Amino acid sequence: MNLSEIIKNRYSVRNYKDSKVEKELILEILEAARTAPSAVNFQPWHFIVIQNEELLTQLHSCYDRSWFRSAPTIIVACADHLQSWKRPSDGKDSADIDLAIAIDHITLKATELGLGTCWVCNFDVTSCSAILQLPDNIEPIALIPLGYSDGKRPDKKRKPIDEIVHFDRFNP
Template sequence: METLQAIHTRRSIRKYAADKVERETIIEVLKAAMAAPSAGNQQPWRFVVIESRETLDRIPSIHPYAGMVPSASCAIMVCGDTSAEKYPGNWMLDCAAAVQNMLLALHDKGLGAVWCGLWPDAARVDSFRALAGLPEHIVPLALVPVGIPDQKTGAHDRFDESKIHWERW
């Protein structure tokens, strides 16, 4: 898949078929996530791959917009390690870039995913920190359920020239 095609056709997928996504595919996608740019090449991202059906089934009770997670093959929690920051305050930007790379890589592999925000909602951060046993310096930013898409999508043109300013506002 060409890069621009991937960008323009990727969609948030919330319905998944029952098939399992292979671990080697998840590792390949995590390699893409770790290829993201980061401030000073600090790479503060950390990942928790959740495959346990019991844990996946619990997630909607702690995240109001994660009702699709129990049908996913797995979910990847993207976290920032604040102790690894060279430039404090940039971990969330770096991790967001990793999430976008991951979403595009998943789409390229024919898989579906959706970005479920955790940070900065304190209750979600605390709940997911407890769910995964995260130490205090690891902050959960996002949860990305992954699966075989079981819904139709298509490209949408989101270009809006009125949001562009040349040289000055």
């Protein structure tokens, strides 16, 4: 697939087959994240790959949805706030933006490799941090279930381009 096809084929997978994801594919996906751009190239990220059944079960308590429990792998994308760039004018921490770019690389590479993903940001961050015993400067930003889709693809609805693009000035 070319990039345009990958972008159009990517969707939020919410049902996974009961098949393990090969380590080589996971490493290929994480290599795509590793090469993502970040503010001042600080790369303030850590990716924790969870495949252990006991840890998966514990993480399920952070986001209690049946479809989430079907994923054989969960990547926990974490920001390192001691490493992230902060904008001098107002102190804005770029970690969330940097992680969003890296996560997008993960989702697109997974699609290219025939795997499905979904961004999960509505989870219990405090519980997740405790389960993974994360230090205070490491914040879990997203849980990314990863696996082979069961093929149930939802309709992908998008706003028309003229509702979201503005030339020269904002014109709602």
